[in-house]
Amino acid sequence: MSNSTRVPLIVWLGAGAALAVLLVPVLIVVLAGLTAGEYLTFPPQGLSLRWVIAFIESPTFFGAYLFSLELATITMAISTVIGTMASIYLTRSRFKGIAAMRGLFMSPIVLPGIVLGLSLYVFYVSSGIGLARTFGGLLIGHVLVTCPFVIATVSASLVGFDLSLEEAARSLGAGPLQAFRLVTLKIISPAVGAGAIFAFIISFGQFDLSLYLGTANLTGLPLAMYISLRYKFEPTAAAAGIFAIALVVISMVLSSRLVNLRRLVASTRLRW
Amino acid sequence: MSVEVLAANLTTKRPRAPALTLGRDRRWLLAVPMTLFFLVFFAFPVLSLLAVSLDKPMPGVVTAHGDFVLTNYIRFFSLPQYYEAAVRTLWISAVSTLIAAILGYPLAHVVAKTEHPLWSTVLMILVLASMQLDGVIRLYGLMVLLGDNGLINGTLIRWHSIDKPMPLMYNVFGVIVGTVQITLPFMVLSLIGVIRSINPSLEEAARSLGASRWRAFRSVTLPLTMPGLLAGMVLVFALASSSYVVAALMGGWKVWVIPIHIYERISNSGQWQFGAAISTILFLINMCAVFVYQVVASRVAGGRV
16 A cells, blocks of 8 residues: 555645645745736736846846855855864764753754844944954854754764774774765765755845844845835846745755755754 | 785774774864854853843943843833733744644645655755745745735735725734744654654554544654654744744734834834843743743653653
């Protein structure tokens, strides 16, 4: 008996409703960005690329898109390196305070973004270290919120790691770093890649931090869309959304080639 | 590497070389950058915000003085506009959490039980992509759907089904819909793992003993998935109560919840101390939710969590 036949109808209906809640708004953004009319109506008035072209020519939205790409790339590089290093320590050390350290590194997920942004802003201003309203200040916030995702992804691949592989390399004459590079890093590299992609996308879509840390010169796509949405529904913003959606979907397809997403999600069950 | 070199290495090195990258004693170096980074830019700023919230209110002044007074907290709990906002935040978050649980459970079940590799990957990509897509973009879609001139109201008016637009947005209803949309993926992701870990023969056993499908679900599957369900609910509650952007866009500044008050007090009035106090209260509410979760979870799981 196959599994799918055992799922009752009501469960299928519930799952369909949930998928609709998740996907219909995204579909609407895509249609709104491709509409031929001034705004989206039902049924649609036809498709055109006029808003996509308007987006590429718009200094506000295209500039914000490029800024988000730049910020997300730098965030990804930093988070992936320090997150992977910390994951190796967290999964291999027998130090008593490991749970507390892990808790500290994971806590940006539960600390409200608006509270973190405010804390950082107050810290920058009152300590006078010159990070208030700078690229560096915003970058630090982004690294904080993306690190938990790198740690969760990389730790998951290290938990089941067979240390005797590295021992074998050492006993065959490899130095400690060489053994690590040739054996461990090779085996965990897909998870490191997936963690990097997660960090990139989380940073790209990060809004709450920019409320306090962003400025007119430091406006990423989420903040630019939020500012425009408060006044009117610009189809140009929806066209910008299409490019963000494409980026997320491509990233997720790539990471699904690197790691088994379902196993990853199952193994990183959130603990409090 | 030639055989001779290898052999030489084997003989000169201890046969059971320590396997770990930098040797056992220097491994902690790996955690130094992350730990320093989090202490300086996370723990210290968050604790300073707590210190600021205990200062006497001084408009426009950001730096902490170390007054250690409860003025800001007393003010929060003595003015109805603030404590009512706390109550409103709590119940909107609770309702959204419940809806997310009811919607998320069936989807997580289907994702967990899909054995076809392609379909399971596609479903995972859809859930993860909808989690990681910028919330503002998803809210744009919802606003086009629910607005007064939006798809639903606009279409029904053109078909003469209704005369004036239904209030679907810029109210509590809109905020709840937005919150559910934003948080649903987190609920699904929390559930997939536990649902997969249940041995299906347990439910089959209950069925073969004559239990109806509903009964088998209620007395076997649901209790076993309770830890994941509760963990997902805490996460969704924490996200729901602290989202500024959902309340700002879907509530149109008409639904006054705590995150809106934080932003408004600081950006419009420069009341840093009071804003810091409201932030602390928001964080404490989330911590209370985690605490309630731990109590409930240890009770339902009999200490298995």
